[in-house]
Amino acid sequence: MVLYSLTFYLFSSVAVLSALMVISAKNPVHSVLFLILSFVNASGLFVLLGAEFLAMILVVVYVGAVAVLFLFVVMMLDINFVKLREGFLQYLPFGALLGIVLVIELGILFLTDRSSNIYNNQTPLQPIVNEVENTKMIGQILYTEYFYLFQICGIILLVAMIGSITLTLRDKGGVKRQNIDSQNTVDASTAIEKKKVKIGEGI
Amino acid sequence: MTYDIIVTGLIIVAQILAVVVPVLISVAFLVYAERKVLALIQLRRGPNIVGPFGILQSFADALKLITKENIIPSGSNKIVFILAPIITMVLSLAGWAVIPFAPGWVVSDINVGIMYLFAVSSLGVYGIIMAGWASNSQYPFLGALRSAAQMVSYEVSIGFVIITVLLCVGSLNLSKIVLAQQTVWFAIPLLPMFIIFFISALAETNRLPFDLPEDESTLVAGFFTEYSSASFVLFFLGEYASMILMSSMTVILFLGGWLPPFDVYPLNVVPGVIWFTVKVIFILFLFIWVRGTFPRYRYDQLMRLGWKVFLPFSLFWVVATSGFLVYFDILPN
Numbered sequence: 251m252v253l254y255s256l257t258f259y260l261f262s263s264v265a266v267l268s269a270l271m272v273i274s275a276k277n278p279v280h281s282v283l284f285l286i287l288s289f290v291n292a293s294g295l296f297v298l299l300g301a302e303f304l305a306m307i308l309v310v311v312y313v314g315a316v317a318v319l320f321l322f323v324v325m326m327l328d329i330n331f332v333k334l335r336e337g338f339l340q341y342l343p344f345g346a347l348l349g350i351v352l353v354i355e356l357g358i359l360f361l362t363d364r365s366s367n368i369y370n371n372q373t374p375l376q377p378i379v380n381e382v383e384n385t386k387m388i389g390q391i392l393y394t395e396y397f398y399l400f401q402i403c404g405i406i407l408l409v410a411m412i413g414s415i416t417l418t419l420r421d422k423g424g425v426k427r428q429n430i431d432s433q434n435t436v437d438a439s440t441a442i443e444k445k446k447v448k449i450g451e452g453i
Numbered sequence: 454m455t456y457d458i459i460v461t462g463l464i465i466v467a468q469i470l471a472v473v474v475p476v477l478i479s480v481a482f483l484v485y486a487e488r489k490v491l492a493l494i495q496l497r498r499g500p501n502i503v504g505p506f507g508i509l510q511s512f513a514d515a516l517k518l519i520t521k522e523n524i525i526p527s528g529s530n531k532i533v534f535i536l537a538p539i540i541t542m543v544l545s546l547a548g549w550a551v552i553p554f555a556p557g558w559v560v561s562d563i564n565v566g567i568m569y570l571f572a573v574s575s576l577g578v579y580g581i582i583m584a585g586w587a588s589n590s591q592y593p594f595l596g597a598l599r600s601a602a603q604m605v606s607y608e609v610s611i612g613f614v615i616i617t618v619l620l621c622v623g624s625l626n627l628s629k630i631v632l633a634q635q636t637v638w639f640a641i642p643l644l645p646m647f648i649i650f651f652i653s654a655l656a657e658t659n660r661l662p663f664d665l666p667e668d669e670s671t672l673v674a675g676f677f678t679e680y681s682s683a684s685f686v687l688f689f690l691g692e693y694a695s696m697i698l699m700s701s702m703t704v705i706l707f708l709g710g711w712l713p714p715f716d717v718y719p720l721n722v723v724p725g726v727i728w729f730t731v732k733v734i735f736i737l738f739l740f741i742w743v744r745g746t747f748p749r750y751r752y753d754q755l756m757r758l759g760w761k762v763f764l765p766f767s768l769f770w771v772v773a774t775s776g777f778l779v780y781f782d783i784l785p786n
Protein backbone atom coordinates (compact mmCIF):
# COMPACT_ATOMS: atom_id res chain seq x y z
CA MET A 251 0.00 0.00 0.00
CA VAL A 252 2.94 2.31 0.77
CA LEU A 253 4.39 1.49 -2.62
CA TYR A 254 1.02 2.23 -4.23
CA SER A 255 0.78 5.72 -2.71
CA LEU A 256 4.43 6.41 -3.49
CA THR A 257 3.91 5.59 -7.16
CA PHE A 258 0.71 7.62 -7.18
CA TYR A 259 2.50 10.70 -5.83
CA LEU A 260 5.40 10.15 -8.22
CA PHE A 261 3.15 9.95 -11.30
CA SER A 262 0.82 12.78 -10.27
CA SER A 263 3.57 15.19 -9.24
CA VAL A 264 5.57 14.57 -12.43
CA ALA A 265 2.37 14.96 -14.47
CA VAL A 266 1.51 18.30 -12.84
CA LEU A 267 5.07 19.61 -13.01
CA SER A 268 5.50 18.67 -16.65
CA ALA A 269 2.11 20.22 -17.44
CA LEU A 270 3.41 23.43 -15.86
CA MET A 271 6.59 23.16 -17.92
CA VAL A 272 4.49 22.84 -21.09
CA ILE A 273 3.28 26.42 -20.70
CA SER A 274 6.45 27.85 -19.18
CA ALA A 275 9.19 26.28 -21.34
CA LYS A 276 10.83 28.80 -23.67
CA ASN A 277 11.41 26.37 -26.52
CA PRO A 278 8.18 25.05 -28.14
CA VAL A 279 9.81 21.67 -28.87
CA HIS A 280 10.60 21.31 -25.18
CA SER A 281 6.95 22.16 -24.47
CA VAL A 282 5.79 19.29 -26.65
CA LEU A 283 8.27 16.91 -25.03
CA PHE A 284 6.96 17.90 -21.59
CA LEU A 285 3.42 17.39 -22.88
CA ILE A 286 4.41 13.85 -23.84
CA LEU A 287 5.88 13.27 -20.37
CA SER A 288 2.62 14.50 -18.90
CA PHE A 289 0.62 12.07 -21.08
CA VAL A 290 2.81 9.14 -20.07
CA ASN A 291 2.38 9.96 -16.39
CA ALA A 292 -1.37 10.29 -16.82
CA SER A 293 -1.37 6.81 -18.33
CA GLY A 294 0.59 5.62 -15.28
CA LEU A 295 -2.23 7.02 -13.10
CA PHE A 296 -4.75 5.06 -15.19
CA VAL A 297 -2.77 1.88 -14.53
CA LEU A 298 -2.91 2.59 -10.79
CA LEU A 299 -6.69 3.01 -11.09
CA GLY A 300 -6.89 -0.44 -12.63
CA ALA A 301 -7.89 0.92 -16.04
CA GLU A 302 -5.01 -0.60 -17.97
CA PHE A 303 -6.81 -0.56 -21.32
CA LEU A 304 -7.39 3.20 -21.14
CA ALA A 305 -3.77 3.67 -20.08
CA MET A 306 -2.46 1.83 -23.12
CA ILE A 307 -4.91 3.58 -25.48
CA LEU A 308 -3.74 6.93 -24.08
CA VAL A 309 -0.13 6.03 -24.88
CA VAL A 310 -0.89 4.54 -28.32
CA VAL A 311 -3.19 7.31 -29.53
CA TYR A 312 -1.90 10.47 -27.89
CA VAL A 313 1.78 9.76 -27.37
CA GLY A 314 2.35 7.38 -30.26
CA ALA A 315 0.42 9.24 -32.96
CA VAL A 316 -1.00 12.66 -32.08
CA ALA A 317 2.07 13.99 -30.27
CA VAL A 318 4.39 12.69 -32.99
CA LEU A 319 2.55 14.73 -35.60
CA PHE A 320 2.43 17.67 -33.20
CA LEU A 321 6.18 17.48 -32.66
CA PHE A 322 6.63 17.12 -36.39
CA VAL A 323 4.81 20.41 -37.03
CA VAL A 324 6.43 22.33 -34.16
CA MET A 325 9.91 21.22 -35.26
CA MET A 326 9.28 22.47 -38.78
CA LEU A 327 8.04 25.90 -37.73
CA ASP A 328 10.54 28.72 -37.51
CA ILE A 329 9.13 30.38 -34.41
CA ASN A 330 10.22 33.76 -33.14
CA PHE A 331 10.37 33.19 -29.38
CA VAL A 332 10.40 36.88 -28.43
CA LYS A 333 7.29 37.62 -30.46
CA LEU A 334 5.57 34.61 -28.95
CA ARG A 335 6.07 36.05 -25.44
CA GLU A 336 4.60 39.46 -26.38
CA GLY A 337 1.00 38.31 -26.61
CA PHE A 338 1.13 36.60 -23.22
CA LEU A 339 -0.57 39.34 -21.14
CA GLN A 340 -3.13 39.95 -23.84
CA TYR A 341 -4.41 36.37 -23.68
CA LEU A 342 -4.01 35.99 -19.92
CA PRO A 343 -7.61 36.97 -18.95
CA PHE A 344 -9.06 34.57 -21.52
CA GLY A 345 -6.87 31.71 -20.35
CA ALA A 346 -7.66 32.45 -16.72
CA LEU A 347 -11.39 32.39 -17.51
CA LEU A 348 -11.05 28.97 -19.13
CA GLY A 349 -9.10 27.73 -16.14
CA ILE A 350 -11.70 28.98 -13.67
CA VAL A 351 -14.54 27.33 -15.62
CA LEU A 352 -12.62 24.04 -15.62
CA VAL A 353 -11.94 24.23 -11.88
CA ILE A 354 -15.62 24.93 -11.15
CA GLU A 355 -16.70 22.00 -13.32
CA LEU A 356 -14.25 19.67 -11.59
CA GLY A 357 -15.48 20.93 -8.23
CA ILE A 358 -19.09 20.19 -9.17
CA LEU A 359 -18.05 16.71 -10.30
CA PHE A 360 -16.33 15.97 -7.01
CA LEU A 361 -19.05 17.46 -4.80
CA THR A 362 -22.03 15.72 -6.41
CA ASP A 363 -23.13 12.30 -5.33
CA ARG A 364 -21.51 9.87 -7.74
CA SER A 365 -24.26 7.28 -7.59
CA SER A 366 -26.64 9.70 -9.34
CA ASN A 367 -24.85 9.41 -12.67
CA ILE A 368 -26.98 10.95 -15.41
CA TYR A 369 -26.74 8.01 -17.79
CA ASN A 370 -27.02 4.98 -15.60
CA ASN A 371 -27.23 4.43 -11.90
CA GLN A 372 -25.48 1.08 -12.08
CA THR A 373 -22.23 2.22 -13.71
CA PRO A 374 -19.80 3.65 -11.16
CA LEU A 375 -17.12 6.10 -12.27
CA GLN A 376 -14.35 3.85 -11.08
CA PRO A 377 -13.85 0.48 -12.76
CA ILE A 378 -14.40 -2.62 -10.66
CA VAL A 379 -11.07 -4.39 -10.48
CA ASN A 380 -10.65 -8.18 -10.57
CA GLU A 381 -14.09 -8.94 -11.95
CA VAL A 382 -13.98 -9.00 -15.74
CA GLU A 383 -11.06 -7.73 -17.85
CA ASN A 384 -11.78 -4.04 -18.16
CA THR A 385 -11.26 -4.21 -21.93
CA LYS A 386 -14.32 -6.45 -22.04
CA MET A 387 -16.24 -4.20 -19.66
CA ILE A 388 -15.61 -1.15 -21.84
CA GLY A 389 -16.73 -3.12 -24.88
CA GLN A 390 -19.90 -4.32 -23.18
CA ILE A 391 -20.91 -0.78 -22.22
CA LEU A 392 -19.65 1.06 -25.28
CA TYR A 393 -21.37 -1.11 -27.87
CA THR A 394 -24.69 -1.46 -26.02
CA GLU A 395 -25.69 1.55 -23.93
CA TYR A 396 -23.54 4.19 -25.56
CA PHE A 397 -23.82 2.77 -29.07
CA TYR A 398 -25.38 5.87 -30.67
CA LEU A 399 -22.98 8.23 -28.91
CA PHE A 400 -20.12 6.06 -30.09
CA GLN A 401 -21.36 6.19 -33.69
CA ILE A 402 -21.87 9.97 -33.46
CA CYS A 403 -18.26 10.34 -32.27
CA GLY A 404 -17.15 8.37 -35.30
CA ILE A 405 -19.17 10.57 -37.65
CA ILE A 406 -17.76 13.74 -36.07
CA LEU A 407 -14.24 12.43 -36.62
CA LEU A 408 -15.08 11.48 -40.19
CA VAL A 409 -16.46 14.96 -40.90
CA ALA A 410 -13.33 16.56 -39.42
CA MET A 411 -11.14 14.30 -41.53
CA ILE A 412 -13.01 15.03 -44.77
CA GLY A 413 -13.01 18.73 -43.90
CA SER A 414 -9.26 18.88 -43.42
CA ILE A 415 -8.69 16.94 -46.64
CA THR A 416 -10.92 19.25 -48.69
CA LEU A 417 -9.26 22.32 -47.16
CA THR A 418 -5.76 21.18 -48.10
CA LEU A 419 -6.42 19.31 -51.35
CA ARG A 420 -5.58 21.46 -54.33
CA ASP A 421 -5.40 20.03 -57.82
CA LYS A 422 -2.85 22.22 -59.50
CA GLY A 423 -2.91 20.35 -62.78
CA GLY A 424 0.16 19.53 -64.78
CA VAL A 425 1.55 17.40 -61.95
CA LYS A 426 3.16 14.22 -63.20
CA ARG A 427 1.98 11.30 -61.12
CA GLN A 428 3.39 7.82 -61.01
CA ASN A 429 0.94 5.20 -62.20
CA ILE A 430 2.20 1.93 -60.76
CA ASP A 431 -0.26 -0.29 -62.67
CA SER A 432 0.62 1.13 -66.06
CA GLN A 433 4.32 0.82 -65.18
CA ASN A 434 3.92 -2.80 -64.24
CA THR A 435 2.00 -3.69 -67.41
CA VAL A 436 4.67 -2.28 -69.69
CA ASP A 437 6.24 -4.89 -71.99
CA ALA A 438 8.72 -4.78 -74.83
CA SER A 439 6.09 -4.10 -77.49
CA THR A 440 4.91 -0.85 -75.86
CA ALA A 441 8.15 0.31 -74.28
CA ILE A 442 10.51 0.00 -77.20
CA GLU A 443 10.00 1.47 -80.62
CA LYS A 444 12.29 0.40 -83.43
CA LYS A 445 13.24 2.99 -86.02
CA LYS A 446 15.40 2.87 -89.08
CA VAL A 447 17.65 5.91 -88.81
CA LYS A 448 19.13 7.12 -92.03
CA ILE A 449 22.79 8.06 -91.88
CA GLY A 450 23.35 11.79 -91.49
CA GLU A 451 19.66 12.62 -90.84
CA GLY A 452 18.70 11.49 -87.36
CA ILE A 453 15.11 11.13 -86.15
CA MET B 454 6.58 -5.04 6.17
CA THR B 455 9.70 -3.24 4.91
CA TYR B 456 11.42 -6.63 4.73
CA ASP B 457 8.67 -7.84 2.37
CA ILE B 458 9.06 -4.80 0.14
CA ILE B 459 12.82 -5.34 -0.08
CA VAL B 460 12.39 -9.02 -0.95
CA THR B 461 9.77 -8.28 -3.64
CA GLY B 462 11.99 -5.50 -4.97
CA LEU B 463 14.98 -7.84 -5.19
CA ILE B 464 12.90 -10.51 -6.95
CA ILE B 465 11.71 -7.94 -9.50
CA VAL B 466 15.26 -6.72 -10.10
CA ALA B 467 16.46 -10.32 -10.53
CA GLN B 468 13.65 -11.01 -13.02
CA ILE B 469 14.48 -7.88 -15.01
CA LEU B 470 18.16 -8.83 -15.13
CA ALA B 471 17.27 -12.40 -16.15
CA VAL B 472 15.52 -10.95 -19.22
CA VAL B 473 17.69 -7.95 -20.07
CA VAL B 474 21.11 -9.62 -19.85
CA PRO B 475 20.30 -12.44 -22.31
CA VAL B 476 18.71 -9.86 -24.63
CA LEU B 477 21.86 -7.72 -24.64
CA ILE B 478 24.08 -10.75 -25.20
CA SER B 479 21.86 -11.92 -28.04
CA VAL B 480 22.11 -8.42 -29.55
CA ALA B 481 25.90 -8.87 -29.69
CA PHE B 482 25.53 -12.24 -31.41
CA LEU B 483 22.81 -10.92 -33.72
CA VAL B 484 25.21 -8.25 -34.99
CA TYR B 485 27.82 -10.96 -35.55
CA ALA B 486 25.28 -13.22 -37.26
CA GLU B 487 24.12 -10.39 -39.49
CA ARG B 488 27.65 -9.63 -40.65
CA LYS B 489 28.36 -13.31 -41.21
CA VAL B 490 25.12 -14.00 -43.13
CA LEU B 491 25.54 -10.88 -45.27
CA ALA B 492 29.11 -11.97 -45.98
CA LEU B 493 27.91 -15.40 -47.07
CA ILE B 494 25.25 -13.82 -49.31
CA GLN B 495 27.91 -11.62 -50.91
CA LEU B 496 30.51 -14.46 -51.13
CA ARG B 497 32.81 -12.90 -48.57
CA ARG B 498 34.18 -14.26 -45.31
CA GLY B 499 32.92 -11.68 -42.83
CA PRO B 500 34.51 -11.19 -39.41
CA ASN B 501 36.97 -14.01 -38.77
CA ILE B 502 39.81 -12.61 -36.67
CA VAL B 503 38.58 -11.95 -33.10
CA GLY B 504 38.01 -15.28 -31.32
CA PRO B 505 37.14 -18.56 -33.08
CA PHE B 506 35.34 -17.76 -36.38
CA GLY B 507 35.36 -14.08 -35.31
CA ILE B 508 32.62 -14.80 -32.78
CA LEU B 509 33.85 -12.11 -30.33
CA GLN B 510 33.90 -9.38 -33.01
CA SER B 511 30.86 -7.52 -31.57
CA PHE B 512 32.41 -7.31 -28.11
CA ALA B 513 35.63 -5.92 -29.59
CA ASP B 514 33.62 -3.36 -31.57
CA ALA B 515 31.61 -2.32 -28.51
CA LEU B 516 34.79 -1.89 -26.47
CA LYS B 517 36.36 0.17 -29.24
CA LEU B 518 33.31 2.45 -29.56
CA ILE B 519 32.91 3.00 -25.82
CA THR B 520 36.57 4.00 -25.33
CA LYS B 521 36.31 6.61 -28.09
CA GLU B 522 35.72 10.28 -27.37
CA ASN B 523 32.06 11.27 -27.00
CA ILE B 524 31.53 14.40 -29.08
CA ILE B 525 28.53 16.64 -28.41
CA PRO B 526 28.14 19.26 -31.17
CA SER B 527 28.30 22.82 -29.82
CA GLY B 528 25.17 23.86 -31.73
CA SER B 529 23.11 20.98 -30.40
CA ASN B 530 20.41 21.05 -27.76
CA LYS B 531 22.51 19.20 -25.19
CA ILE B 532 19.91 17.68 -22.85
CA VAL B 533 17.71 16.36 -25.65
CA PHE B 534 20.80 15.24 -27.56
CA ILE B 535 21.91 13.06 -24.64
CA LEU B 536 18.38 11.90 -23.78
CA ALA B 537 17.57 10.61 -27.30
CA PRO B 538 19.83 7.50 -27.35
CA ILE B 539 18.92 6.69 -23.75
CA ILE B 540 15.19 6.76 -24.62
CA THR B 541 15.76 4.55 -27.67
CA MET B 542 17.65 2.01 -25.59
CA VAL B 543 15.22 2.00 -22.65
CA LEU B 544 12.16 1.63 -24.89
CA SER B 545 13.67 -1.26 -26.82
CA LEU B 546 14.27 -3.06 -23.52
CA ALA B 547 10.97 -2.06 -21.84
CA GLY B 548 8.88 -4.16 -24.21
CA TRP B 549 10.50 -7.37 -22.95
CA ALA B 550 8.58 -7.05 -19.67
CA VAL B 551 5.49 -8.73 -21.14
CA ILE B 552 7.02 -11.28 -23.53
CA PRO B 553 6.19 -14.86 -22.47
CA PHE B 554 9.19 -17.07 -23.32
CA ALA B 555 7.53 -20.27 -22.10
CA PRO B 556 4.39 -21.06 -20.06
CA GLY B 557 4.68 -18.81 -16.99
CA TRP B 558 8.11 -17.43 -18.00
CA VAL B 559 7.11 -13.79 -18.09
CA VAL B 560 8.09 -10.82 -15.92
CA SER B 561 4.65 -9.21 -15.98
CA ASP B 562 1.66 -11.17 -17.26
CA ILE B 563 -0.68 -8.20 -17.78
CA ASN B 564 -4.13 -8.32 -19.37
CA VAL B 565 -3.29 -5.80 -22.07
CA GLY B 566 0.10 -7.26 -23.03
CA ILE B 567 -0.25 -6.79 -26.77
CA MET B 568 -1.44 -3.19 -26.32
CA TYR B 569 1.58 -2.54 -24.13
CA LEU B 570 3.92 -3.92 -26.81
CA PHE B 571 2.17 -1.83 -29.47
CA ALA B 572 2.48 1.29 -27.28
CA VAL B 573 6.17 0.73 -26.56
CA SER B 574 7.00 0.08 -30.20
CA SER B 575 5.12 3.22 -31.26
CA LEU B 576 7.10 5.26 -28.73
CA GLY B 577 10.34 4.17 -30.39
CA VAL B 578 10.00 7.01 -32.88
CA TYR B 579 10.73 9.61 -30.17
CA GLY B 580 14.36 8.61 -29.80
CA ILE B 581 14.83 9.20 -33.51
CA ILE B 582 12.90 12.49 -33.71
CA MET B 583 14.65 13.90 -30.64
CA ALA B 584 18.06 12.87 -31.99
CA GLY B 585 17.35 14.45 -35.36
CA TRP B 586 16.06 17.69 -33.91
CA ALA B 587 18.65 18.08 -31.13
CA SER B 588 21.59 17.53 -33.50
CA ASN B 589 20.75 20.89 -35.14
CA SER B 590 22.08 19.70 -38.47
CA GLN B 591 20.43 19.08 -41.84
CA TYR B 592 20.94 15.37 -42.43
CA PRO B 593 19.79 14.18 -39.01
CA PHE B 594 16.78 16.48 -39.25
CA LEU B 595 15.75 15.03 -42.61
CA GLY B 596 16.21 11.55 -41.19
CA ALA B 597 13.99 12.40 -38.21
CA LEU B 598 11.23 13.79 -40.44
CA ARG B 599 11.30 10.72 -42.65
CA SER B 600 11.17 8.42 -39.68
CA ALA B 601 8.28 10.26 -38.03
CA ALA B 602 6.11 9.94 -41.13
CA GLN B 603 7.18 6.38 -41.85
CA MET B 604 6.63 4.93 -38.39
CA VAL B 605 3.23 6.58 -37.93
CA SER B 606 2.10 5.22 -41.31
CA TYR B 607 3.13 1.65 -40.68
CA GLU B 608 1.77 1.61 -37.14
CA VAL B 609 -1.73 1.92 -38.61
CA SER B 610 -1.47 -1.34 -40.54
CA ILE B 611 0.28 -3.05 -37.61
CA GLY B 612 -2.70 -2.00 -35.48
CA PHE B 613 -5.16 -3.61 -37.90
CA VAL B 614 -3.09 -6.81 -38.05
CA ILE B 615 -3.11 -6.99 -34.26
CA ILE B 616 -6.90 -6.44 -34.24
CA THR B 617 -7.35 -9.36 -36.66
CA VAL B 618 -5.38 -11.66 -34.37
CA LEU B 619 -7.26 -10.40 -31.31
CA LEU B 620 -10.58 -11.18 -33.01
CA CYS B 621 -9.47 -14.80 -33.28
CA VAL B 622 -8.20 -14.95 -29.68
CA GLY B 623 -10.67 -12.90 -27.65
CA SER B 624 -8.02 -11.63 -25.24
CA LEU B 625 -5.19 -9.10 -25.17
CA ASN B 626 -3.04 -11.26 -22.93
CA LEU B 627 0.06 -12.56 -24.74
CA SER B 628 0.01 -15.98 -23.03
CA LYS B 629 -3.62 -16.44 -24.08
CA ILE B 630 -2.73 -15.42 -27.63
CA VAL B 631 -0.13 -18.20 -27.71
CA LEU B 632 -2.48 -20.78 -26.15
CA ALA B 633 -5.17 -19.94 -28.73
CA GLN B 634 -2.80 -21.28 -31.41
CA GLN B 635 -2.70 -24.83 -30.04
CA THR B 636 -4.77 -26.21 -32.91
CA VAL B 637 -3.21 -24.17 -35.70
CA TRP B 638 -0.68 -21.32 -35.80
CA PHE B 639 -2.25 -18.05 -36.94
CA ALA B 640 0.36 -17.78 -39.70
CA ILE B 641 -1.67 -20.37 -41.66
CA PRO B 642 -5.27 -19.01 -41.59
CA LEU B 643 -4.05 -15.40 -41.50
CA LEU B 644 -1.14 -15.75 -43.92
CA PRO B 645 -1.64 -12.36 -45.69
CA MET B 646 -1.73 -10.63 -42.29
CA PHE B 647 1.49 -12.42 -41.30
CA ILE B 648 3.23 -11.09 -44.41
CA ILE B 649 1.90 -7.56 -43.86
CA PHE B 650 2.99 -7.68 -40.24
CA PHE B 651 6.48 -8.82 -41.17
CA ILE B 652 6.91 -6.08 -43.77
CA SER B 653 5.51 -3.45 -41.39
CA ALA B 654 7.89 -4.72 -38.71
CA LEU B 655 10.76 -4.05 -41.12
CA ALA B 656 9.50 -0.49 -41.57
CA GLU B 657 8.86 -0.03 -37.85
CA THR B 658 12.42 -1.02 -36.92
CA ASN B 659 13.89 1.06 -39.79
CA ARG B 660 15.49 -1.97 -41.39
CA LEU B 661 16.31 -2.35 -45.04
CA PRO B 662 14.57 -2.02 -47.50
CA PHE B 663 12.85 0.71 -45.42
CA ASP B 664 15.85 2.22 -43.65
CA LEU B 665 15.24 5.69 -45.09
CA PRO B 666 15.80 7.48 -41.75
CA GLU B 667 19.45 6.41 -41.91
CA ASP B 668 19.80 6.17 -45.68
CA GLU B 669 23.60 6.20 -46.16
CA SER B 670 23.54 7.05 -49.85
CA THR B 671 21.55 10.28 -49.39
CA LEU B 672 21.67 11.26 -45.69
CA VAL B 673 25.22 10.27 -44.55
CA ALA B 674 23.92 8.29 -41.56
CA GLY B 675 20.50 9.87 -41.08
CA PHE B 676 19.38 10.69 -37.57
CA PHE B 677 22.59 9.55 -35.84
CA THR B 678 25.05 11.39 -38.10
CA GLU B 679 26.24 13.57 -35.19
CA TYR B 680 26.49 10.76 -32.66
CA SER B 681 29.73 9.16 -31.60
CA SER B 682 31.10 6.72 -29.06
CA ALA B 683 28.78 5.50 -26.27
CA SER B 684 25.69 7.37 -27.48
CA PHE B 685 26.12 5.74 -30.90
CA VAL B 686 26.41 2.34 -29.18
CA LEU B 687 23.10 2.99 -27.42
CA PHE B 688 21.35 3.68 -30.75
CA PHE B 689 22.93 0.61 -32.25
CA LEU B 690 21.94 -1.64 -29.33
CA GLY B 691 18.47 -0.10 -29.31
CA GLU B 692 17.93 -0.83 -33.01
CA TYR B 693 18.95 -4.46 -32.72
CA ALA B 694 17.11 -5.02 -29.43
CA SER B 695 13.91 -3.67 -30.99
CA MET B 696 14.54 -5.95 -33.98
CA ILE B 697 14.57 -8.95 -31.65
CA LEU B 698 11.50 -7.56 -29.86
CA MET B 699 9.55 -7.24 -33.11
CA SER B 700 10.61 -10.78 -34.06
CA SER B 701 9.32 -12.12 -30.73
CA MET B 702 6.09 -10.21 -31.30
CA THR B 703 5.75 -11.87 -34.73
CA VAL B 704 6.44 -15.28 -33.19
CA ILE B 705 3.83 -14.75 -30.44
CA LEU B 706 1.16 -13.42 -32.79
CA PHE B 707 1.60 -15.80 -35.71
CA LEU B 708 4.02 -18.65 -35.07
CA GLY B 709 2.59 -20.05 -31.85
CA GLY B 710 5.12 -18.64 -29.35
CA TRP B 711 6.57 -21.48 -27.28
CA LEU B 712 4.34 -24.19 -28.82
CA PRO B 713 5.95 -27.00 -30.85
CA PRO B 714 4.85 -27.24 -34.51
CA PHE B 715 3.05 -30.55 -33.85
CA ASP B 716 1.99 -31.86 -30.46
CA VAL B 717 3.63 -35.29 -30.98
CA TYR B 718 6.17 -37.20 -28.88
CA PRO B 719 9.70 -36.14 -29.85
CA LEU B 720 8.68 -32.52 -30.47
CA ASN B 721 6.65 -31.82 -27.33
CA VAL B 722 9.35 -32.86 -24.87
CA VAL B 723 11.59 -30.01 -26.09
CA PRO B 724 11.24 -27.09 -23.61
CA GLY B 725 9.05 -24.21 -24.81
CA VAL B 726 11.79 -21.63 -24.48
CA ILE B 727 13.87 -23.50 -27.07
CA TRP B 728 11.01 -23.50 -29.59
CA PHE B 729 10.54 -19.79 -28.90
CA THR B 730 14.24 -19.06 -29.47
CA VAL B 731 14.39 -21.14 -32.65
CA LYS B 732 11.39 -19.29 -34.11
CA VAL B 733 12.80 -15.87 -33.16
CA ILE B 734 16.11 -16.80 -34.80
CA PHE B 735 14.22 -17.83 -37.94
CA ILE B 736 12.43 -14.46 -38.14
CA LEU B 737 15.70 -12.62 -37.48
CA PHE B 738 17.30 -14.57 -40.30
CA LEU B 739 14.47 -13.35 -42.55
CA PHE B 740 15.29 -9.76 -41.48
CA ILE B 741 18.93 -10.25 -42.50
CA TRP B 742 18.04 -12.14 -45.66
CA VAL B 743 15.76 -9.29 -46.77
CA ARG B 744 18.58 -6.82 -46.09
CA GLY B 745 20.95 -8.81 -48.26
CA THR B 746 18.45 -9.20 -51.11
CA PHE B 747 16.32 -6.12 -51.71
CA PRO B 748 17.26 -2.59 -52.79
CA ARG B 749 16.11 0.37 -50.71
CA TYR B 750 12.63 1.78 -51.38
CA ARG B 751 12.18 5.31 -52.64
CA TYR B 752 10.37 7.46 -50.08
CA ASP B 753 7.15 8.04 -52.04
CA GLN B 754 6.96 4.33 -52.84
CA LEU B 755 7.30 3.56 -49.16
CA MET B 756 4.41 5.87 -48.28
CA ARG B 757 2.30 4.47 -51.12
CA LEU B 758 2.85 0.92 -49.91
CA GLY B 759 1.85 1.83 -46.36
CA TRP B 760 -1.23 3.93 -47.04
CA LYS B 761 -2.56 2.69 -50.37
CA VAL B 762 -1.78 -1.02 -50.25
CA PHE B 763 -1.42 -2.25 -46.66
CA LEU B 764 -4.02 -0.04 -44.99
CA PRO B 765 -6.99 -0.86 -47.30
CA PHE B 766 -6.04 -4.53 -47.45
CA SER B 767 -5.66 -4.97 -43.69
CA LEU B 768 -8.89 -3.03 -43.09
CA PHE B 769 -10.68 -5.34 -45.52
CA TRP B 770 -9.18 -8.36 -43.78
CA VAL B 771 -10.39 -7.17 -40.35
CA VAL B 772 -13.94 -6.88 -41.69
CA ALA B 773 -13.69 -10.23 -43.51
CA THR B 774 -12.33 -12.05 -40.46
CA SER B 775 -14.97 -10.66 -38.12
CA GLY B 776 -17.68 -11.44 -40.69
CA PHE B 777 -16.41 -15.02 -40.99
CA LEU B 778 -16.25 -15.47 -37.22
CA VAL B 779 -19.75 -14.10 -36.70
CA TYR B 780 -21.32 -16.02 -39.61
CA PHE B 781 -20.00 -19.40 -38.47
CA ASP B 782 -20.61 -18.45 -34.84
CA ILE B 783 -17.06 -19.28 -33.72
CA LEU B 784 -16.34 -15.92 -32.11
CA PRO B 785 -14.23 -16.58 -28.98
CA ASN B 786 -15.49 -15.25 -25.66
